[in-house]
Amino acid sequence: MSDDLKILDDVANSEYKWGFVSNIESDNAPKGLNEDIVRFISAKKNEPEWLLEYRLKAFRHWQTMTEPVWPNVTYPKVDFQDIIYYSAPKPKVQLDSLDDLDPEIKATFDKLGISLEEQKRLANVAVDAVIDSVSVKTTFRETLLEKGIIFSSFSEAVHEHPELVKKYLGSVVPYTDNFYAALNAAVFSDGSFCYIPKGVRCPMELSTYFRINSAGTGQFERTLIIADEGSYVSYLEGCTAPMRDENQLHAAVVEIVSHAEAQVKYSTVQNWYPGDKDGKGGIFNFVTKRGICLGYKSKISWTQVETGSAVTWKYPSVILKGDNSVGEFYSVAVTNNMQQADTGTKMIHIGKNTSSTIISKGISGGRSHNSYRGLVKINKSADNARNFSQCDSLLLGDQCGAHTFPYLEVSNKTAKVEHEATTSKVGEDQIFYCNQRGISTEDAVGLIVNGYCKEVFNQLPMEFAVEAQKLLAISLEGSVG
Amino acid sequence: MLTIKDLKASVEEKQILNGLNFEVKPGEVHAIMGPNGSGKSTLASVLAGREEYEVTGGEVIFNGEDLLEMSPEDRARAGVFLAFQYPVEIPGVSNANFLKTAVNEVRKSKGLEALDSKQFLKIMQEKMKLVEMDKAMTQRSVNEGFSGGEKKRNEIFQMAMLEPSLAILDETDSGLDIDALRIVANGVNALRDGKRSFIVITHYQRLLDYIVPDFVHVLYKGRIVKSGTKELALELEEKGYDWIKEEVDATLNA
Numbered sequence: 131m132s133d134d135l136k137i138l139d140d141v142a143n144s145e146y147k148w149g150f151v152s153n154i155e156s157d158n159a160p161k162g163l164n165e166d167i168v169r170f171i172s173a174k175k176n177e178p179e180w181l182l183e184y185r186l187k188a189f190r191h192w193q194t195m196t197e198p199v200w201p202n203v204t205y206p207k208v209d210f211q212d213i214i215y216y217s218a219p220k221p222k223v224q225l226d227s228l229d230d231l232d233p234e235i236k237a238t239f240d241k242l243g244i245s246l247e248e249q250k251r252l253a254n255v256a257v258d259a260v261i262d263s264v265s266v267k268t269t270f271r272e273t274l275l276e277k278g279i280i281f282s283s284f285s286e287a288v289h290e291h292p293e294l295v296k297k298y299l300g301s302v303v304p305y306t307d308n309f310y311a312a313l314n315a316a317v318f319s320d321g322s323f324c325y326i327p328k329g330v331r332c333p334m335e336l337s338t339y340f341r342i343n344s345a346g347t348g349q350f351e352r353t354l355i356i357a358d359e360g361s362y363v364s365y366l367e368g369c370t371a372p373m374r375d376e377n378q379l380h381a382a383v384v385e386i387v388s389h390a391e392a393q394v395k396y397s398t399v400q401n402w403y404p405g406d407k408d409g410k411g412g413i414f415n416f417v418t419k420r421g422i423c424l425g426y427k428s429k430i431s432w433t434q435v436e437t438g439s440a441v442t443w444k445y446p447s448v449i450l451k452g453d454n455s456v457g458e459f460y461s462v463a464v465t466n467n468m469q470q471a472d473t474g475t476k477m478i479h480i481g482k483n484t485s486s487t488i489i490s491k492g493i494s495g496g497r498s499h500n501s502y503r504g505l506v507k508i509n510k511s512a513d514n515a516r517n518f519s520q521c522d523s524l525l526l527g528d529q530c531g532a533h534t535f536p537y538l539e540v541s542n543k544t545a546k547v548e549h550e551a552t553t554s555k556v557g558e559d560q561i562f563y564c565n566q567r568g569i570s571t572e573d574a575v576g577l578i579v580n581g582y583c584k585e586v587f588n589q590l591p592m593e594f595a596v597e598a599q600k601l602l603a604i605s606l607e608g609s610v611g
Numbered sequence: 612m613l614t615i616k617d618l619k620a621s622v623e624e625k626q627i628l629n630g631l632n633f634e635v636k637p638g639e640v641h642a643i644m645g646p647n648g649s650g651k652s653t654l655a656s657v658l659a660g661r662e663e664y665e666v667t668g669g670e671v672i673f674n675g676e677d678l679l680e681m682s683p684e685d686r687a688r689a690g691v692f693l694a695f696q697y698p699v700e701i702p703g704v705s706n707a708n709f710l711k712t713a714v715n716e717v718r719k720s721k722g723l724e725a726l727d728s729k730q731f732l733k734i735m736q737e738k739m740k741l742v743e744m745d746k747a748m749t750q751r752s753v754n755e756g757f758s759g760g761e762k763k764r765n766e767i768f769q770m771a772m773l774e775p776s777l778a779i780l781d782e783t784d785s786g787l788d789i790d791a792l793r794i795v796a797n798g799v800n801a802l803r804d805g806k807r808s809f810i811v812i813t814h815y816q817r818l819l820d821y822i823v824p825d826f827v828h829v830l831y832k833g834r835i836v837k838s839g840t841k842e843l844a845l846e847l848e849e850k851g852y853d854w855i856k857e858e859v860d861a862t863l864n865a
């Protein structure tokens with residue numbers, strides 16, 4: 131913990147500390163996208179026929195679709211033929227122990243502050259790390275296997291547990307869902323897979339770190355989490371990317387299946403490179419995350435801290451199918467400089483007595499735009515459904531924008547839905563009060579904003595919360611002025 | 612310690628301080644009284660460095676340094692503490708966390724190492740006793756939902772934690788019940804060590820029974836118009852400000 135803090139302290143002085151490029155040799159597909167590329171990816175991964183078929187169907191469907199234009203963001207059109215869809219660190223060998231890891235990759239993790247050994251020893255976190263497209267190492271697997279928990283790269287799961295992958299892949303986010311979900315289904319490279327058997331409480335946090343490293347590549351990872359009846363898992367996801375002048379595309383899909391009385395807690399700290407002060411470069415983060423509460427009292431909780439990316443387009447959602455199931459969405463979205471975020475959630479109530487909570491804190495500085503977009507849908511069948519939504523926006527200057535787009539569709543009279551929204555500015559009075567106690571304006575803003583986000587940070591595991599707080603302070607540097 | 616010479620300040624184009632002179636030596640307690648709107652809080656704000664208050668003339672020397680040149684946080688780090696007339700709420704930030712940040716910033720500026728949580732907690736517990744503060748208060752968000760009296764007590768608690776060399780208390784006594792008044796005054800007295808100085812702004816002589824001042828000044832129309840000892844406060848309590856106002860206005864009109 132103290133080591134972690136030291137790392138984080140070093141961080142606090144840099145602008146975007148994750149902006150290094152690692153000198154890892156990689157094995158790339160040629161640029162562009164067509165059926166051959168899809169076949170190339172599938173062949174590279176030695177995939178079974180059914181998965182190739184799935185990819186091809188998705189690809190053909192994707193070709194019929196157009197990019198969504200409804201989000202409140204503007205960005206140059208992505209040239210999908212100018213992207214490398216597969217990039218693997220080379221040489222790709224099966225790793226049996228951490229010692230076999232490419233030293234450069236290991237160095238990358240060290241720079242990220244996630245020395246795998248440290249993580250293993252100190253934090254008791256099992257880590258799967260995905261660089262560019264390929265999952266590099268999953269720690270702690272054996273320990274987890276004793277409990278019957280499967281935590282591996284997606285590719286490995288395809289080979290080792292094809293029945294599970296086949297059953298659940300696309301069951302929550304079908305490739306027909308949206309443009310980027312279809313693209314992902316066609317070209318997804320790797321990601322994490324997790325299965326918690328009946329009645330098992332996962333004894334540690336499971337964690338995935340995603341990193342885009344190579345230039346000109348897109349990252350399309352796919353995560354699938356299945357919590358069988360009565361199980362529990364807390365899952366963490368962290369993301370970083372190098373600083374580059376061009377925009378890079380990240381289009382991931384996360385699917386969560388929570389069976390009866392199972393609980394899944396999914397936390398993200400997203401810190402993709404946001405571009406420079408003038409909006410040059412940065413990641414386009416177009417992500418589809420959705421979970422389904424399948425049974426009685428299933429629960430899915432999303433917590434996200436979004437500080438990075440040039441453009442974010444992301445709506446972690448929950449389908450509340452089982453009776454008495456619970457969906458939660460806790461979000462902090464920070465935009466500074468020229469960043470744009472359009473993020474929020476969808477809570478779809480189908481089962482009886484289902485309930486959902488939405489707490490969203492949007493913070494905008496610089497000339498950024500920050501939109502909350504949320505749908506609460508209560509189906510006819512959802513007797514006694516409840517939702518509470520609170521969407522707060524905090525403005526740190528007068529050139530930024532905060533927007534709220536709440537959508538409400540209620541088809542059952544017994545529903546109880548509450549929505550609260552506030553917009554505020556960091557008060558001069560608050561800053562002066564801090565100044566008068568010896569705290570600089572920059573630190574004061576960090577402190578005040580962190581206080582503002584407390585309800586959300588409280589949902590994060592301890593280590594992650596500390597990291598998130600530091601991140602927030604860094605992202606907000608120079609935002610008030 | 613503090614020398615104020617011919618200080619003039621305005622807010623929103625309106626001149627509030629009109630050439631104020633005033634000196635505080637180490638260990639002294641000065642009480643400042645005066646009618647509403649006479650400029651007492653303005654003086655406190657100017658000393659603390661609040662931006663809206665524009666200094667249009669004069670100088671303020673604090674421990675040999677030009678105070679007016681310093682940023683508000685540097686003034687605080689140099690030992691100027693202001694107990695606010697209206698303490699500000701900071702939702703979501705615990706009192707303890709806020710103070711730890713503040714204390715460590717002040718320490719850093721003095722080249723001292725930051726306190727870790729354990730050391731900090733120990734000091735906090737000592738100081739809490741000083742103002743008979745409940746432990747729960749330190750875990751609550753800064754001033755959020757505090758009663759008027761609790762906020763004032765919290766200011767004194769912060770002062771005890773930060774150990775300033777010059778403390779300015781702006782109407783810390785208003786809104787306090789009789790017990791709280793005694794507690795706050797005891798807290799202040801405990802911090803009187805012969806070196807630390809205080810400027811106590813108040814409307815009531817009652818506070819000065821507890822915190823006995825070395826000097827009492829009357830601020831009126833942005834100037835110190837009368838100075839005296841403790842007895843002056845008693846006289847004011849009895850006679851009000853009219854006689855002083857008349858005196859001043861007569862000389863102004865002459």
Ligand SMILES: Nc1ncnc2c1ncn2[C@@H]1O[C@H](COP(=O)(O)OP(=O)(O)OP(=O)(O)O)[C@@H](O)[C@H]1O
Pocket residue numbers: 622623625627645646647648649650651652653654663
């Ligand atoms: N921010 C401001 N904007 C406009 N006028 C101000 C501002 N601050 C102070 N003033 C004015 O300056 C004058 C002096 O105010 P100040 O608060 O210093 O008085 P005070 O002596 O502290 O009064 P009180 O005893 O009521 O606390 C008042 O007329 C007040 O209205």
Ligand SMILES: [Mg+2]
Pocket residue numbers: 651652653696781782
């Ligand atoms: Mg006042």
